[in-house]
Amino acid sequence: MNPRPPFKVLILCTGNSARSILGEYLLRAKGRGRFETYSAGSHPAGRVHPLAVRVLRERYGLEAGGARSKSWDEFKEVKFDFVITVCDRARESCPLWPGQPVVGHWGSPDPAAVAGTAEESYRAFVDVASQIARRVERLCAFSDDKLAAFRAADLNAIGEGAKLSVGKEPAR
Secondary structure (H helix, E strand, O other): OOOOOOEEEEEEEOOOOOHHHHHHHHHHHHHOOOEEEEEEEOOOOOOOOHHHHHHHHHHHOOOOOOOOOOEHHHHOOOOOOEEEEOOHHHHHHOOOOOOOOEEEEOOOOOHHHOOOOHHHHHHHHHHHHHHHHHHHHHHHOOOHHHHHOOOHHHHHHHHOOOOOOOOOOOOO
C-alpha cells in the first residue's frame, strides 16, 4: 500500500516576512514529512525579517537562511490541500485557489510592527512564534484520515485559541 502524499499547505500573510515564514518552517519541521509547506504574501516585503530567522534558529533549532519573501501569485496554479492566513489583511483579500483547498484563519499580531527596544521586538517575535507553534502542534496531532476530512471550521478552530497581545502574556 502506498503512503499518502504529503498535504500541501500554503501559509499567507501580507508581507511574507515574519508570521507566514514562521508558520512555513515550523509546520515543515513539526510535520515530519506529512506536510509540503509554502508561504507567500499579498504584498511581499521583499525580504525576510532577520528576527524571524533568529527566533527559528535560537528557539526551534531550524535554519531558515534560505527563506525568501514571495508573492502568492507564484502559487496561483498550485493545488493546495490547506491555505492558512495568519493576518487579517491576507484573510480579507485571499484569492480563490484551484482545487478548492480548505481555507482557514490563524490570526496573529504582526511582530514586525512592534516599535520598541531590540529586546521588545525580539520578545514579540518569540511570542508570535510560540503561538504559531502551538497551532502547528494541534494540526499535526490529527491523523491523516482526519486531516483529509477537515473543513474550514476545523482549521479555524485551531486558530481560535486565546488572543495574543504582542509583547505581553496571553489572556487566560
